[in-house]
Amino acid sequence: MQTTRLTVILLSAVFTVVVAHAQPDQRSDLPSTPRSATFRIAVEDSDFEMNPLYAFVATEAQIFTGLYEGLVGYNPLTLSPIPGVARRWEVLDDGTLYRFYLRPDARYDNGDRVRAEHFRDTWIALLSLGDDAAYGSLFDDIVGARDFRRGRIEDPDEVGVRAVDDLTLEVTLRRRTPHFAELLAHHSFGPLHPDVRHIRDLSDPDVHVGNGPFQLLSFDASGIVMDRNEHYWASESVSMDRIVYERFADARNATDLFFDGEIDWNTGLIAFDGDFDSSDLVVNPLFATTFYYIRAEQEPWNDERVRRALALVLPWDEIRSPDVYFTPTSRLVPEIPGYPTPEMITERDVNEAMGLLADAGYPEGAGLPDPLIRIPGGDSERVARIMRESWNSTFGLDTQIETVRYPEYFARASDPEVTVGILSWIGDFTDPVTFLKLWISESTLNEAGLVSERYDTLIEEASSLEGATRFARMAEAESLLLSSGTILPVSHAAAFNLINLEAFEGWFPNPLDIHPVRFLRRTGDEPAPGVVRR
Template identity: 45%
Template sequence: MKRFLFLLFLGALPLHVSFPLTPPEELVVAFLPGQISLNPLNAFSATEAQVYTALYEGLVSYDPATLDPVPGAASSWEVSPDGKTYTFRIREEAKFSNGDPVTAMDFRNSWLKFLHPDTKAEYSFLYDIIAGARDYRTGKNPDPNSVQIRVLSEKRLQIVLEHPSTHFLKILCHHSFVPIHPSLLEQKDWNSLSEVPGNGPYRIVEQKPDAWILKKNPHYWDTANVSIATIRFLFMQDPLSVTRRFNDYEIHWVAGGMSIDQVLYKDTIIVNPMFATYYFFFYTPDEPWNDARVRRALALLIPWDKVRTKDIQFLPAKTLVPPLPRYPKPETLEATNREEAFALLKEAGFPEGKGLPTVVFKIPEGEENRIVAALFAAAWKEALGLDSQIQTYPYPEYLTILKEGGFTLGTVSWIGDFADPLTFLQMWTSNSNLNDAKFANPEFDALIEKSFQQAGQERYKTLSEAESILLKGAVVLPIGHSPAINLIDLQFLEGWYPNPLDIHPFKYLKFTPFKPLPGVIQRKEALPYLSRGF
């Protein structure tokens, strides 16, 4: 009772807590370190996608709350009655950060560079929706004019699709559709450049291995509505140091690499479901892993009740595509079945696993990856006497190492590029540059192609059939649907919204002027702006 009365007494007194009268001009964001390319042609990480919202802008961009397409470099567009032809009007005031105008030809030349077979752009398959794009990027038709990207005038661009597509504008939000400055199209090494002109709301003014400084782009068409003058990116490996600096108000937003149990104010931990899946996959070109019977047999020996558990995953997953309204559930592999596993191995010529080579795991560093790989390896050792090697690599190098092959199983956490099953399925087609499994299946490719000509529930059914091929054949072994975890104080930063893609365009962010609660005296002495928990 005495403690209660004492608190009431304190509540009657004015609290002398200091806050500055104006918000800071610099936003500080912490990312995990990694190989961040300024060249959109070869970008594929989630960090690059977030950074690019500051540096580049496509014809359309993401609404920060809904992720719906909103006008970007294009002020408007028209769609033909048959739904196949889109005509975009590029803003007269659209410019690169060096003052050069952004034109329809810039978009056409950039997109054709993405598609050129020699570029090997990771996301070039996203262009397959455009008439002629697939044949050009796969080398079947070397004529760039066969791709239906047409320049009607300096500021008008026309796109003709293979088939009507209701999700075309959502795809255009992706950073693979941004314009590249003409001076950079043939540039091999961007790291040596003193300037990389972009057309986004910010430009880089200083770049070091552990920190970048960005300033507002004065030539950006909407610069008057960009609130924060300066952004500082920190690339930090130590989660304890990152979290301490967040607690001390030195970092405003932590986008990765935090220590959750060290966060002082729990309401700054923002967790939301994400359109993402953590999975293991087989590298399929090599024998015997190119045999679906062998892959499925090994998958049927995994103790899924121990792997797909909340002790390991926040949201255990049995499917590659995260849950979507009206999307039919594919045929999945959910339980251990030793009898079927041994029958499949015998049928494939490996009775009781005899003759199978050593399984080589290549995984990024991290306790979760190690635990899952160890559970797989232990199950196969116990059932078949099969040996395994678990090789770990630092994350910044890991994605590059995967592309070199030489392994049996790898693992990835994949974040969808738009809220549609295709973003999880199209990358497994035989001609996709993101197909690290090197999986090739004509039936699967045909189903993806068939879906391009469909709409609504019929399209979803076809895509679900395609997903079933990946799951039944154990090309993909889903583990969990990943949540998005950020540290950010939304009392003091507007324009940041939790969303399934965990992407937050920088142009919409702004500091909120602090309004003291009744009884709090605001002083002019400068204490950190983001004072919390008083």
């Protein structure tokens, strides 16, 4: 599908990073809002994870904006951190101590108070899962967190999270981390009620307890229904009575129901064929990249000369064709003002590839094992075929391709036998670190299995720097990833949504494509029920 003709809504300062320190108190006496009944959202059918300790995909993060709330939340327009359960916070000790003051009226949907110790105990529970918690490494800026999740320390009291009292939480960081408040908006930093913290499956409404603006009413094969949480601290400012996520396997059906007025927001399941009306189509750039990776754990792929050689014989103009991708790219981190261009592989060079393999002990590819490319389908099948043809014809290999559909693909992407996999990553906030920290040696998200002391050192050094110097160090780290052939980017993503922005307020295109449902409200300008939008 060619998308280059679509009108793009360009966001002003789309990659602006807003760093919050002490925030003004936001009370629960916000103005009440008229009720607007039900808001229906079309999502791709999948086995959604309802336990935030284990959740991984972007749709789950969107669902959790209704069911859970962390210390901070997302501003729906800027994505900057705004007070959530924490009514305010202070940054002390040269940026290494965060003190959060919780709302006394923050409640779970069963009426129980949200306490500071619930955050501390939930974070410890997540870290205790080790590699089973996909986002465990997001906590690594906290004193002792990495050592605790890796089993090097066993006492949770050595982790820098302390409940001073019911309404005060202190977090001690290893170093000054200006983006820490933004990181806290991620769903993995929310609290779980003590009664459900150790329950694996939280999809049963009779079991589920959340603290978000909505509470779980039903979860089944047709979708997810959540009703307004009357115990939420800002319940009177929540406009929608009910949020419904309807599962769809067919984009045509989801598109038709949107234009027939049965769906309010289609999250990208769009059929562009036929008589397509683009007036409600919202397209915006995402802070996201789709890339392939060569796993670097086992011989001979742990030799960067071999990985680079594989990358150098690929026809990159064909792989990164603008006829296929909305925004083809050879870089991992999307462009940010002031961020240097890293060294990267942009063209084929068979001569250099042959020299690298000869130096590594594999002249003309002799002795290399046959690669296994594991993919989830879609356009990755096209790219995998190009890789197979290039490696087989150049090096005499017998490259294998294996297709594993979502969501099983995520569980099998890092199996030891895999040579090449694919991932699309949306940054947790608009900063290079959200892409680059994936690949530190002990990251829970390091699907490539890269272990590089040089890379780890560059990221560690960048964490203590600011401004252009920090960006330069990060670009050096990205250059290491790209020039070694470990990460093979192909495109930056765009978000495609169908929503009538004249009928709804509180929904804004943004680079993470996350839209807190707390802020959604009708404007009164939508078509009457039964009136088709076409």
